[in-house]
Amino acid sequence: MVSMENLSQQHLDILKEIGNIGGAGNAATALSRLLNKKIDMLIPAIKIVDFNDLMEYVGGPDQVIVSVFLRIQGEAPPGSMFFVLTPEEAHSLVEQLIGTSAENLEDNELAISAISEIGNILSGSYLSALSDFTSINLQPTVPNLTIDMAAAILMQGLVEISQESDYAIIIDTMIEENDQTKETVKGHFFLLPDPNSFDKIFRALGGVED
């Protein structure tokens, strides 16, 4: 059984490669079309971090974030996905999507659905790549947009993982607009796989011995 404590470099590389294909490939293309701009997704960073380190990674446990959360459903629920923006990044993204700036994000239905849709596109592209590679049927739940403290949001997404572990694997893809001269689109895309899904994913991908 593959568990968080005995993951090898090879395991990590496989997870990273999925992030690379799903993120850098499909999702960037989809987002470029939507925004009508060239969007780059950086090669994902993959890290094993404890919960408190994860909070520092997004700016501290009480840092306010705009997050789109989805659970992955299907044969082997492999985890949670988050699209995380700072409130400033969210405003800039909304401005580019719908042309007006949203003063109060939470009360602006159009702004909320625009950001949710981006989260949906990114995670959908990612999941279809993962699905194709593993032949495991995976679907995201309806996206859930939340604006609140980072720890409050992320920890609820990590409940599943926390049953068995004090660490999370984060596959983090940064989104950046290619043209750096203008306002940039930025954001983090996290995939947090549940430990119980590792076995199934690695077996489906082949080439890794337990």
Place this chain on the structure above:
Amino acid sequence: MMLTATVVKVGIADLKVTKAPFTLKTSGLGSCVGVVIFDHNKVAGLAHVMLPDSTASNKNLINRMKYADTAIDMLVEQLVMEGAYKSKLKAKIAGGAHMFSFQSDNNLLKIGDRNVEAVKAKLAEYRIPLIAEDVRGNKGRTIEFNIETGMLEIRTVNSGVCQI
């Protein structure tokens, strides 16, 4: 005299016990529950509990600070070691929110409620009176306990600050 850095920070799945003039603080409670247990002789402990039940884990080695049952055991044990009287202990709790609005049969998404229930059951087992609570809802909370005054300050993103 100015005292700086008097805040003792408690992380996620962590707990600390300390005395006045320090304050105990934990940030970004969502479905997690912050449990303060204190004795009026100025000693207090704070736990940031993530999950309700340690016996649900399959592992032999667990982080006892993560679960409601074991974290409260540890708090009481350490408070008594620091000179608190077991019979004088009181508790205040905050957290146990429901951060995501979608409906689900998944028990794990109702984890906030289950954490609150587990904490209350464990406090009752020790006969520790729960004198104040700010639980459930759908907001993240940052809490700070002032050992000197016995007040628990609760900060949220949109509803400001309150004290219980």
